[in-house]
Amino acid sequence: MSGRAKRAGFYFLTLVIVFFSLLPFLWFLDTSLKTQREVTATPPELFPSGSLHSYQSAIEQYNLLHYVKNSIIVAGATTLITLIISVFAGYALARLRIKYKGVIMGSLLLVSMFPQISIAGPVWKILQSFGWLNTYQGLILPYVTLTLPLGVWILTSFFKELPEELEKAARVDGCSHFQALFKIIVPLAAPGVFTAAILIFIYAWNEFFFALLIMTQQKYQTLPVGIALFQGQYTMPWGEIAAASTVATVPLVLLVFLFQKRIIRGLSAGAVKG
Amino acid sequence: MAEIRFEKVAKRFRQVSVIKELNLTIHDGEFFTFVGPSGCGKSTLLNMIAGLEPVSEGRILFDAKVVNDLSPKDRDIAMVFQSYALYPHMTVFENIAFPLRMKKVPKNRISEEVTRISGLLGLADLLQRKPKELSGGQRQRVALGRALIRKPEVFLMDEPLSNLDARLRIGMRAELKKLHQELHITTVYVTHDQSEALSLSNRIAVIHRGEIQQCGAPREVYGKPANVFVGGFIGSPPMNFVHGMIRKKTPLEIECNGREFSPSVERLPVSDKVIVGIRPEDIPVSSAQTGTGIEGTVMITEPAGSSTGSILTGTERPSGDTHRQIQSCRPEKGRGWSGLPTGFSSSMLTPKNACSILTYIIHKFSDECGGYIRDIMQKTQKIPLAAYVLSSEDMEFRKLFSSLEAS
Structure with a gap:
C-alpha cells in the first residue's frame, strides 16, 4: 500500500471512531436545538431549527441551574478535599520510609475496584446515623472515599518521578518538609495534580448511583439525578433532557480542552524518561 | 566557617x-x-x-x-x-x-x-x-x-x-x-x-x-597506602600486587616469584606471606632481555597521549604455577613503546617481543590491614595477608634497584 493510501486509511478509521464516540453527544446537542414538534416528528428531522426553547424551559420549568449549582458544590468540594489528602498521602508514599508501602498501594487499588452496589447499604446506614442524608457533606464524603485511590495513585507515581535531590536541595536551601512540598514538589508535579483534579471532578460530576440514593430531596440533588427526574409519569421532555445534558457536558469538555496538554503529559508520565 | x-x-x-x-x-x-x-x-x-x-x-x-x-x-x-x-x-x-x-x-x-x-x-x-x-x-x-x-x-x-x-x-x-x-x-x-x-x-x-x-x-x-584497598583504589593505572613469602626476618628477605628482596621496614609483617604493591610508573619495561628482570609477554598497550601515559599490560612468563598480569606505564628510556609491539597476535610470542620487567619498588603496607584483606581472607582462606615492605623513598631499596638496573 502506498504511503498516501495508508494515510487516507488512517484518517478514515480515526474519523469513524471519533464519529461513533461523538454520536450520542451530537445527537442530544441536535435534539436540544429542536422545537417540541421537530423532536417528535416522523420521519425524524436531522437538522434542527436552532430554537433555544428547550434550554429556556429546562432552566425555568425544570430548575436546571439549581442542579448545576449543587453539582458544582459537590464536585468542586470533592476535588479539593481529595486533592489535598492525595498530595499528602502521595508524598508520604513516594518519599517517606514507610513499612508495607506495597500493601498500602495494593489495598487502595483493591478498594477502588469494589462495585458501588456492594457498599451502598453500609454507606447509607452510616450517613443516616450521622444525619447526613440529604446534605452536601453526605455526598462529598463517599465521593472523596471513592476518588481517593485514583488521586493517591496518580500523585504517588508523579512524586516518585521527581528526583529526590530536588527536595534535598530545597531543604538545604532553607525549606521545611512542608515548604519543600509546596514550593518545589507540587509545582513540578502540576501535570499530575491537574490530571488527578480533572479525573476526580469528572467522576464526581457524573456520578449517579450514590447521588440518587443519598439525595432524595430535590434541594440537594445533583445534575445527573436532576436530569433523570425530568421525566414525569406521563411526560418525556426530550428537548429539555437534551438541553440539560448539553449543559452538563460542556464544562467537562471545556476543562479537558483547556488542560489538554497537561493531561496528556499526566497520563503518559513515566512512559518515557523526561 | x-x-x-x-x-x-x-x-x-x-x-x-x-x-x-x-x-x-x-x-x-x-x-x-x-x-x-x-x-x-x-x-x-x-x-x-x-x-x-x-x-x-x-x-x-x-x-x-x-x-x-x-x-x-x-x-x-x-x-x-x-x-x-x-x-x-x-x-x-x-x-x-x-x-x-x-x-x-x-x-x-x-x-x-x-x-x-x-x-x-x-x-x-x-x-x-x-x-x-x-x-x-x-x-x-x-x-x-x-x-x-x-x-x-x-x-x-x-x-x-x-x-x-x-x-x-x-x-x-x-x-x-x-x-x-x-x-x-x-x-x-x-x-x-x-x-x-x-x-x-x-x-x-x-x-x-x-x-x-x-x-x-x-x-x-x-x-604510602595503608592497605591493599587504598593501594589498589588510589592511582591510575592501578597498583600491581605481587604475592611473596618472607624467607628471613632479620635482615628481612622476601621472595617474590623466585626473586629476592631484602627491604628495610619500620615494622615486621606478622605473617610469613605478604603482598607487595608496585606502582606501574615504578616498573620500567625493556625490550631487551636483561636477565635481572621478570620475563613476560606484552598483551596490550593503551596509548594515552604522552608516552609515559601509556599503559602496558603484560603477562609474566609462567613462573611456578601462575600467569600474572602486570601493568606498567614507564617505557624504556629513549625508545618509548615502539620497541614493544602490542596486540595479541602470534608474533607476540617470539622472543623479540618479550619484555623484561626490571624493578620492583615496593610500597610499605602496615600490617594492620583494613577490612578488605580480612574479608578476602575469610572468603578464600588462602590469600596472604598483610604487609610489606619498602616505601619508594627508602634509600636502601633505591640502592638495590639502581644496582639491578646497572647490571
Missing part, C-alpha cells in the same frame, strides 16, 4: 550497617574529600553532615555545637548535588535567589547579591533562562551560585563534576580549587574519582564498606 567533628558516628539502614563507628575531624577552612567506590557510604556521610539523614549513633559537631538534631535549614550549610538539582520551574535568577528568599532577605538585597554572584560565575547573561535551556557547565555554575549566595559555614559537594564531560570537568575542577582558595569555606567533597580527590583536596579519606581505610594528605595516601 566551621570545624566538623565526627564522634563515634554510625549509620544503619534497618539492620544494614552503612557507616561503622567513625571518628574524624575536618578542620576549619579545609578542602576535605571522601573518596571511595560507589556504595561505600560516602554520600550517606555527606547527607548526615547536611542533616538530610539522621545519625544512628554518635555525634556530629560543628565547632563545639552538636548538630545531630538540627534540621538542614538550621545548619548553615550549602550543598551542590551530582544532578545539580536546579528547580526546573524557576529561572536562573530565581534559582540562585531561592536560599535568600527562604531567609526572607529584602528584595533589593537579593537582587544585589544575585548580580554579584552571577558576575563571579559568568552567569550574568543567563539570569532569565530556565535550567533546561542551559548547558551542563552552565547548570553546574548555577548550582554553585545557589550554594555560594548563602555564604555558608560549610560547603558540601556530592560528586558535583561527574555529570560533566571530561574537558569541562578539568576546567571546573580548577575553578572549584580557585574558589576555595579565595573563600576559605570548609568544604566537604564526595567523589568516586580518585584523580579529582587527589588534585582538589587538602586531605582525603578513602572510604570502603563504611570505614575510613586511610586519611591524610593526597601525597601521603598515594605514596
Whole structure:
C-alpha cells in the first residue's frame, strides 16, 4: 500500500471512531436545538431549527441551574478535599520510609475496584446515623472515599518521578518538609495534580448511583439525578433532557480542552524518561 | 566557617550497617574529600553532615555545637548535588535567589547579591533562562551560585563534576580549587574519582564498606597506602600486587616469584606471606632481555597521549604455577613503546617481543590491614595477608634497584 493510501486509511478509521464516540453527544446537542414538534416528528428531522426553547424551559420549568449549582458544590468540594489528602498521602508514599508501602498501594487499588452496589447499604446506614442524608457533606464524603485511590495513585507515581535531590536541595536551601512540598514538589508535579483534579471532578460530576440514593430531596440533588427526574409519569421532555445534558457536558469538555496538554503529559508520565 | 567533628558516628539502614563507628575531624577552612567506590557510604556521610539523614549513633559537631538534631535549614550549610538539582520551574535568577528568599532577605538585597554572584560565575547573561535551556557547565555554575549566595559555614559537594564531560570537568575542577582558595569555606567533597580527590583536596579519606581505610594528605595516601584497598583504589593505572613469602626476618628477605628482596621496614609483617604493591610508573619495561628482570609477554598497550601515559599490560612468563598480569606505564628510556609491539597476535610470542620487567619498588603496607584483606581472607582462606615492605623513598631499596638496573 502506498504511503498516501495508508494515510487516507488512517484518517478514515480515526474519523469513524471519533464519529461513533461523538454520536450520542451530537445527537442530544441536535435534539436540544429542536422545537417540541421537530423532536417528535416522523420521519425524524436531522437538522434542527436552532430554537433555544428547550434550554429556556429546562432552566425555568425544570430548575436546571439549581442542579448545576449543587453539582458544582459537590464536585468542586470533592476535588479539593481529595486533592489535598492525595498530595499528602502521595508524598508520604513516594518519599517517606514507610513499612508495607506495597500493601498500602495494593489495598487502595483493591478498594477502588469494589462495585458501588456492594457498599451502598453500609454507606447509607452510616450517613443516616450521622444525619447526613440529604446534605452536601453526605455526598462529598463517599465521593472523596471513592476518588481517593485514583488521586493517591496518580500523585504517588508523579512524586516518585521527581528526583529526590530536588527536595534535598530545597531543604538545604532553607525549606521545611512542608515548604519543600509546596514550593518545589507540587509545582513540578502540576501535570499530575491537574490530571488527578480533572479525573476526580469528572467522576464526581457524573456520578449517579450514590447521588440518587443519598439525595432524595430535590434541594440537594445533583445534575445527573436532576436530569433523570425530568421525566414525569406521563411526560418525556426530550428537548429539555437534551438541553440539560448539553449543559452538563460542556464544562467537562471545556476543562479537558483547556488542560489538554497537561493531561496528556499526566497520563503518559513515566512512559518515557523526561 | 566551621570545624566538623565526627564522634563515634554510625549509620544503619534497618539492620544494614552503612557507616561503622567513625571518628574524624575536618578542620576549619579545609578542602576535605571522601573518596571511595560507589556504595561505600560516602554520600550517606555527606547527607548526615547536611542533616538530610539522621545519625544512628554518635555525634556530629560543628565547632563545639552538636548538630545531630538540627534540621538542614538550621545548619548553615550549602550543598551542590551530582544532578545539580536546579528547580526546573524557576529561572536562573530565581534559582540562585531561592536560599535568600527562604531567609526572607529584602528584595533589593537579593537582587544585589544575585548580580554579584552571577558576575563571579559568568552567569550574568543567563539570569532569565530556565535550567533546561542551559548547558551542563552552565547548570553546574548555577548550582554553585545557589550554594555560594548563602555564604555558608560549610560547603558540601556530592560528586558535583561527574555529570560533566571530561574537558569541562578539568576546567571546573580548577575553578572549584580557585574558589576555595579565595573563600576559605570548609568544604566537604564526595567523589568516586580518585584523580579529582587527589588534585582538589587538602586531605582525603578513602572510604570502603563504611570505614575510613586511610586519611591524610593526597601525597601521603598515594605514596604510602595503608592497605591493599587504598593501594589498589588510589592511582591510575592501578597498583600491581605481587604475592611473596618472607624467607628471613632479620635482615628481612622476601621472595617474590623466585626473586629476592631484602627491604628495610619500620615494622615486621606478622605473617610469613605478604603482598607487595608496585606502582606501574615504578616498573620500567625493556625490550631487551636483561636477565635481572621478570620475563613476560606484552598483551596490550593503551596509548594515552604522552608516552609515559601509556599503559602496558603484560603477562609474566609462567613462573611456578601462575600467569600474572602486570601493568606498567614507564617505557624504556629513549625508545618509548615502539620497541614493544602490542596486540595479541602470534608474533607476540617470539622472543623479540618479550619484555623484561626490571624493578620492583615496593610500597610499605602496615600490617594492620583494613577490612578488605580480612574479608578476602575469610572468603578464600588462602590469600596472604598483610604487609610489606619498602616505601619508594627508602634509600636502601633505591640502592638495590639502581644496582639491578646497572647490571
